[in-house]
Amino acid sequence: MSLLRVRELSVWFDDPARPAVDRIDLDLEAGRMLALVGESGSGKSLTALSLLDLLPGGAHRQAATIELDGDNVLDWSEARRRALRGGDIGTIFQEPLTALNPLHRVEKQIGEAIRVHQRLGRAAVRKRCLELLEQVELPASDDMLARYPHQLSGGQRQRVMIAMALANDPRLLIADEPTTALDVTIQEAILDLLKRLQRERHLAVLLISHDLGLVGRFAEDVAVMHQGRIVERGATDRVLNHPEDDYTRHLLAAEPGGQPPPTPADAPVLLRADDLEAHFSGRRRGWLGARETVAAVDGVSFQLRRGETLGVVGESGSGKSTLALILLRLIRAKGKVVLLDQPLQTLSGRALRPWRRHMQVVFQDPYGSLNPRLTVHQAVEEGLRVHDRGLNADQRAERVRALLAEVGLPADSGDRYPHEFSGGQRQRIAIARALVLEPDLLILDEPTSALDRSVQAQVLELLKDLQRRRGLSYVFISHDLKVVRAISHRLLVMRHGKVVEHGDTERLFQSPEQAYTRRLMEAAFNRDGKQAVAQ
Amino acid sequence: MTGSEPIWRRQWRAFCRNRRGLWSLAVFMVLFVVSLGAELVANDKPILVRYQGELYWPVFQVYPETAFGGLFETEANYRDPFVEELIDKDGWMLWPPIRYSYDTINYELTQPAPAPPSAENWLGTDDQGRDVLARLIYGFRLSVLFGLILTVASSAIGVVVGALQGYYGGWLDLAGQRFLEIWSSMPILYLIIVISSFVVPGFWTLLLIMLLFSWMTLVDLVRAEFLRARNLDYVRAAQALGVRTPVILFRHMLPNAMVATLTYLPFVLNASVILLTSLDFIGFGLPPGSPSLGELLGQGKANLHAPWLGLSAFVTLALMLSLLVFVGEAVRDAFDPRKYHADSGSRP
Numbered sequence: 001m002s003l004l005r006v007r008e009l010s011v012w013f014d015d016p017a018r019p020a021v022d023r024i025d026l027d028l029e030a031g032r033m034l035a036l037v038g039e040s041g042s043g044k045s046l047t048a049l050s051l052l053d054l055l056p057g058g059a060h061r062q063a064a065t066i067e068l069d070g071d072n073v074l075d076w077s078e079a080r081r082r083a084l085r086g087g088d089i090g091t092i093f094q095e096p097l098t099a100l101n102p103l104h105r106v107e108k109q110i111g112e113a114i115r116v117h118q119r120l121g122r123a124a125v126r127k128r129c130l131e132l133l134e135q136v137e138l139p140a141s142d143d144m145l146a147r148y149p150h151q152l153s154g155g156q157r158q159r160v161m162i163a164m165a166l167a168n169d170p171r172l173l174i175a176d177e178p179t180t181a182l183d184v185t186i187q188e189a190i191l192d193l194l195k196r197l198q199r200e201r202h203l204a205v206l207l208i209s210h211d212l213g214l215v216g217r218f219a220e221d222v223a224v225m226h227q228g229r230i231v232e233r234g235a236t237d238r239v240l241n242h243p244e245d246d247y248t249r250h251l252l253a254a255e256p257g258g259q260p261p262p263t264p265a266d267a268p269v270l271l272r273a274d275d276l277e278a279h280f281s282g283r284r285r286g287w288l289g290a291r292e293t294v295a296a297v298d299g300v301s302f303q304l305r306r307g308e309t310l311g312v313v314g315e316s317g318s319g320k321s322t323l324a325l326i327l328l329r330l331i332r333a334k335g336k337v338v339l340l341d342q343p344l345q346t347l348s349g350r351a352l353r354p355w356r357r358h359m360q361v362v363f364q365d366p367y368g369s370l371n372p373r374l375t376v377h378q379a380v381e382e383g384l385r386v387h388d389r390g391l392n393a394d395q396r397a398e399r400v401r402a403l404l405a406e407v408g409l410p411a412d413s414g415d416r417y418p419h420e421f422s423g424g425q426r427q428r429i430a431i432a433r434a435l436v437l438e439p440d441l442l443i444l445d446e447p448t449s450a451l452d453r454s455v456q457a458q459v460l461e462l463l464k465d466l467q468r469r470r471g472l473s474y475v476f477i478s479h480d481l482k483v484v485r486a487i488s489h490r491l492l493v494m495r496h497g498k499v500v501e502h503g504d505t506e507r508l509f510q511s512p513e514q515a516y517t518r519r520l521m522e523a524a525f526n527r528d529g530k531q532a533v534a535q
Numbered sequence: 536m537t538g539s540e541p542i543w544r545r546q547w548r549a550f551c552r553n554r555r556g557l558w559s560l561a562v563f564m565v566l567f568v569v570s571l572g573a574e575l576v577a578n579d580k581p582i583l584v585r586y587q588g589e590l591y592w593p594v595f596q597v598y599p600e601t602a603f604g605g606l607f608e609t610e611a612n613y614r615d616p617f618v619e620e621l622i623d624k625d626g627w628m629l630w631p632p633i634r635y636s637y638d639t640i641n642y643e644l645t646q647p648a649p650a651p652p653s654a655e656n657w658l659g660t661d662d663q664g665r666d667v668l669a670r671l672i673y674g675f676r677l678s679v680l681f682g683l684i685l686t687v688a689s690s691a692i693g694v695v696v697g698a699l700q701g702y703y704g705g706w707l708d709l710a711g712q713r714f715l716e717i718w719s720s721m722p723i724l725y726l727i728i729v730i731s732s733f734v735v736p737g738f739w740t741l742l743l744i745m746l747l748f749s750w751m752t753l754v755d756l757v758r759a760e761f762l763r764a765r766n767l768d769y770v771r772a773a774q775a776l777g778v779r780t781p782v783i784l785f786r787h788m789l790p791n792a793m794v795a796t797l798t799y800l801p802f803v804l805n806a807s808v809i810l811l812t813s814l815d816f817i818g819f820g821l822p823p824g825s826p827s828l829g830e831l832l833g834q835g836k837a838n839l840h841a842p843w844l845g846l847s848a849f850v851t852l853a854l855m856l857s858l859l860v861f862v863g864e865a866v867r868d869a870f871d872p873r874k875y876h877a878d879s880g881s882r883p
Contacts, residue, residue: 328775356777369768373790379769383776433772 003204004028004051004172008064011046011055011228020059021046022228026206030171033198033205035215035236037251038225039452040423044208047225048174051206052085068172087117090165092158094177099161100149106133106160107145113167132163137193154316155186162193166201173198176208183315183479184523191218210452212251216240224248254454256486260309260505261468263489267305270440270473271359276300276326276335278319296322297333298497306440307467309474311488311505313481313520319497320477324445327475328361339441357387360434364446366426370418376429377414380404383437399436407432407462424455428462435466443475448483460487481524485509493517549869556865563858570676577633577669580613586626614639633657635666637673637826649834649841659843661834667843671851673826678855681742682808686800688746689807693753694796698784700754701761708758715751723748723810728819737822745810752803753796760792794870801863805856812852828852 004026011021021043028034036044050061066073068088073081085091093099100109110129114120120128126145134140136159149157158178165173175194179187195218198205209215215222216236223233224247232245243249277300279293297319304310314320326333329344329352337344339358347355360383363369370379380400384391391399397414404413407428418426427447434442444463448456464487466472478484484491484505491508493500493516501508501517512518551557575582580593586603593613600611603621611618613628622628635641635656641664644650648664658667700708727736727744734740764770765788773783814820815829828848835845 325771328771330771330774353777356775359775361772361775363768363772365768369772371769371773371787371791374786382773382778386777386779430772433776437776 002027003030003069004206005065005067005070006051006063007066008062009047009050009066010062011043011050012060013058016060020228021050024225024228024230026223028172028204028206030204031198031202032221033195033207033219035207035209035219035222036225037209037212037215037222039210039251039454041227042225043228044225045176048091048176048206048208051174052089052091053081054085083117086113086165086170087168088170089172089174090168090170092161092165092173092175092178095181100157102149104148105145106147106149106152109149109160110163110167113164117168128167129163132166135166135197136160136163138163153186154182155190158182158186158190159193162190162197166197169201170203172204172206174206174208177210178207179214180210184481185315185519187214188523194218212240212255212453224251250454254452254457256453256457256460256480256482258464258486260487260489261307261464263305263307267307269303270306270308270340271304271327271475272302272336272338273327274301274336274338276323276333276337278322278326278331278333295319295497297326300335300492300494300497300499302492302499302502304441304473304475306473307471308490309467309476309488311484311491312475312477312494313479313484313491314494314500315479315520317496318494320479320494321445322497323494324361324443324475324477327443328359354387357383357437358439359441359443360437360439361443361445362427362430362434362447364449366423366430366450367418369430370426370433372418375415375417376404376409376421379418379429380414380433380436383433387437400432403432403436404429406466407435422455423451424459427451427459431459431462431466435470438470439472441473441475443477445477446479447476449478449480456483463487481520493520546869550865553865553868556861556868559858559861560865563855563862566675566855566858567679570672570679573672573676574636576631577635577637577666577672578631579634579636579639581628581630583629584613584622584626585628586622588626633666633669633672635669637670638665638824639669640664641666649838649844651841652843658847659841661831661844662838662841667831667847670826670831671828671847674828674831675851675855677738677821677826678808678811678828681738681811682804685742685745685749685807686804688742689750690753690796690800690803692746692750694757694789696750697754697757698761698789698792701758702765702780702784702788704762704765711754715754718748719751721748724814727814731819735822736820741811741814741820745807749803749807749810752806753799756795756799757792760795761788764788764791794867797863797870798867800866801860804859804863808852808856808859 006024006026008023008025009021010016010019010023012019024047026034026047036047038044046055046059049055050059051066055061063074068084073084076084104112107126107129110132111125114125114128129145130140133144138144138156138159149160152160173194178194179190182190191214194205194207197203207215207219219236221234222236222239223230224239224245225231226247232239232243232248239248240252243252276297277295278297280296300323302310312320312323322331325331327337329337333345335345339355342355344352344355374382377397377400380403381396384396384399388396400414401411405411409425409428409432413421413429418429421429431447447463448459451459460483463474467474474487476484476487488505490503491505492502493508493514495516501512501514508517509521512521569576574594578594582592582594584591584593591598591602593611597610599609600607600618603611603618605611605618605621613619613622614634619628641650641656641660644660644664648660649662650656650660650664652659656666656668658671661667661670696711700711723745726748727741730736730744736744770783770787773787811820812827812829812832815827816833818833820829821827828851831844831848832852835841835848838844
């Protein structure tokens with residue numbers, strides 16, 4: 001018999017006729033991992049939250065049955081259901097930095113989870129905390145217990161979260177995108193840990209994820225959600241390799257692939273970077289001591305030809321985004337940036353302005369990169385106001401309209417505000433804003449990382465298309481090797497501000513020379529979902 | 536909601552959705568407009584005189600008594616029974632509803648001042664025999680104008696200083712912050728008392744002295760908003776486009792920092808009004824004889840046997856401050872993008 005049995009679960013906000021979760025059934029057995037997969041807005045997180053009675057305000061839940069071990073939870077009192085959370089059901093959230101209280105030490109974070117459900121003395125709680133640390137493969141030391149969340153790395157924080165979830169020996173573990181905020185190599189380690197715990201403790205795990213590759217590697221069963229409904233379910237192996245539903249096939253096909261458009265062999269060099277170096281000043285040694293400096297970018301050099309894409313990859317903190325800001329000269333750095341034979345570093349702010357039109361930028365966060373108070377038309381038009389002062393309002397409007405059409409936005413987009421658009425559309429607006437000056441070079445800082453896979457694929461196609469038509473050069477910064485592979489001609493692997501490896505994309509993927517590059521590749525491509533599910 | 540709607544109209548509709556704020560604004564505007572025309576509402580001169588077939592406008596123009604057949608070359612005193620008789624003989628006078636200005640003394644009181652409310656003086660008179668209602672109307676106008684001018688001027692200075700500190704950061708920010716700390720630790724009330732001992736404070740000098748200290752309220756707030764906003768991607772994108780710094784500051788950053796700023800504005804306005812009132816109350820504010828709510832409160836304290844003095848001043852102040860706070864709340868709601876989009880957007 002299954003541990004968790006859910007029948008006809010619905011969640012809606014304003015209108016019961018438009019539910020966010022639409023009459024879904026779930027069955028989860030002890031010792032198995034069920035993955036709930038879907039894109040953003042598919043209702044997967046709401047499903048998890050509704051099992052925990054943690055729905056946001058304004059959301060309504062209705063279900064025929066929610067049974068835990070044959071006992072209908074819906075009949076229980078409020079107090080008894082509360083005891084379930086953190087007791088029989090442990091939860092791991094996506095963002096460990098916000099899920100941990102920044103003012104509490106590790107001991108208090110885990111200890112609180114224990115004390116809410118069990119009456120234990122001080123010493124016993126401490127002993128239990130150390131045991132839990134050991135189980136999640138953290139050093140079981142007093143030093144670790146005394147740390148604050150900001151003194152832990154992202155992976156360590158997620159392990160503390162897992163320890164908290166395990167504190168009361170739950171039978172069901174709900175993991176809501178547990179690794180999305182982490183670097184690829186750390187994602188691996190965290191999921192290995194979850195898998196081990198699941199097996200050792202005979203846990204039922206509900207894994208919520210948008211990442212099919214990851215799911216294929218770790219979950220026994222998978223349920224695909226789309227617009228609030230479960231469209232397909234079954235053993236992971238079967239669903240991923242022989243999908244029956246169109247939507248599942250669509251999701252699987254959305255994994256980035258393909259090749260960048262070819263570059264002419266004799267294309268001239270557009271951008272040259274020589275020995276770039278930028279430091280951040282860190283902590284002062286003592287009262288009057290010199291400041292320690294941290295090298296954010298250290299000795300980076302490369303060349304970029306017209307129509308070519310340079311992929312820059314690395315984990316968080318490797319200096320990728322700093323490099324983008326240096327190239328745009330939004331921060332000062334040592335070294336030389338030469339654009340169209342013009343050294344940029346020596347120009348004054350005023351003299352630099354005309355050169356800015358040749359070089360534009362698209363940022364990661366489609367919500368933060370557009371001013372919420374400007375219409376799309378105003379946002380896109382701004383560059384023309386700065387650089388083409390000869391144009392009148394009608395001419396500018398004409399240019400903006402043509403461009404919005406070119407990046408595939410509806411004709412009436414210009415008069416609307418950014419909040420009325422989806423993430424992918426906002427990214428198209430940001431691309432339009434960058435293109436309005438007809439630049440030669442686009443610097444793309446994680447342009448697809450905040451998007452769903454299928455939207456990601458569309459944006460990548462758009463970028464390739466624009467490159468083909470306009471002969472654009474890209475500096476494409478990403479932590480996602482699959483995406484980078486699909487668009488880059490050449491690759492620059494960065495770590496701690498230094499270049500680890502630099503060369504043609506295909507060569508680097510086929511035969512990486514450095515151990516670090518190889519580790520990155522393995523973490524990214526091992527979980528392609530095609531291989532056998534872990535037994 | 537159609538996309539082409541200008542943002543100010545959305546904000547106006549969001550403002551209207553706050554019923555209390557809308558009503559407060561309506562009531563306040565009526566009171567304010569009436570008090571702006573105080574000379575036509577409460578005055579010791581008639582609005583219009585018809586004498587021997589000609590029209591006279593005493594409120595706007597000075598006429599000697601001789602114009603109406605009197606004896607003196609000085610301005611006619613229309614409340615004088617002799618002048619009244621002269622005019623009534625060959626014409627008529629149109630009086631404002633209240634026949635007292637803020638400084639008119641009622642010499643025909645039947646009992647010692649302060650006199651209680653009567654048919655002649657609706658809210659009684661103060662201890663010098665002046666009509667309380669007339670003084671309230673003029674005092675209201677003075678307080679609101681003083682508050683508004685002070686708020687606008689000090690916010691403008693505060694926003695600019697805060698914006699520059701926040702955007703440039705570094706040494707400018709450090710120096711500015713230290714200066715603010717020193718400057719804001721000065722005891723404003725005592726300084727004004729000291730200054731007013733050798734300068735006779737008028738409306739404008741008082742405003743200037745208060746402005747010297749009141750601009751600091753908003754600096755920290757705007758500075759914090761700009762420190763946050765300067766690292767936002769859309770600001771970076773604008774920098775990468777080569778947009779000039781003033782344009783970035785005032786087109787991209789300021790409107791988004793305005794929500795936090797506007798939240799404070801009603802309180803700045805109220806604080807200005809209260810500061811003026813308290814200075815008048817202790818007698819270091821506007822020159823003697825000015826219509827002032829603080830002075831009336833002071834009289835109420837000195838004449839506890841005449842409760843109409845203190846009560847009228849209190850009710851007026853309480854009403855004015857509450858209305859301003861309610862309007863301020865509605866303005867804040869209107870500028871908050873999360874609020875005015877709440878009806879159009881779907882939930883996440």
